[in-house]
Structure formats: C-alpha cells, structure tokens
Amino acid sequence: MAVDKDTVKRVARLARIALDDEEAEALKGDLNAILGFVEQLNEVDITGIDPMTSVVVMEMKKRNDVVTARDESERVLANAPVREDSFFVVPKVVE
Secondary structure, three states: OOOOHHHHHHHHHHOOOOOOHHHHHHHHHHHHHHHHHHHHHHOOOOOOOOOOOOOOOOOOOOOOOOOOOOOOHHHHHOOOOOEEOOEEOOOOOOO
16 A cells, blocks of 8 residues: 555644645655555454463462451541431532
8 A cells, every 4th residue: 555645734734733845745755654664564364372461481470359347437537527327428529
C-alpha cells in the first residue's frame, strides 16, 4: 500500500498536526517505508507460534491472597455524615 501526499495531509489534519507541502512529502516517504516493513512482517509464517508478551519467559509476581483486615464496616461508617444500617446515605444525583 502506497501513501500519497493527500493521504499524509488528511492523516495530519485528523491528528491536528499542521504540515506544509515539504513536511508532507518527507512524511510520505517515512510512512511508505513503515508500511513496507509491515508488509514484510505479513509474509512471515507464524503458524504454531503462541502469542507472547515478552521475549523472555516470565512469570507474573503474585502475592498470597490473605485476609488482613476483618469486618471494618463500623470503623469506616463512623466517618459517614449520614448512614442507614450498613450504608452511606448520599443525595440522589440522577433524575
């Protein structure tokens, strides 16, 4: 896919980037080079290759799921200006 100067200017306008004709011409070459590289990547056979998030095998750091606080609802609700049972009372905001 080749990009022409009009396409470069249209993309620049959508991105709200001001370009003159010289800059658009330079970006046309850059965008065509990038798209050419992407087309080369499409030719690579990737059947049987699992997607990966990193080039090295990594395992996500995990912490033990341990309950550290018990029922703190009374202590938390002590800060409420208005409460009803175990709930905060707030004014209605949607009509």
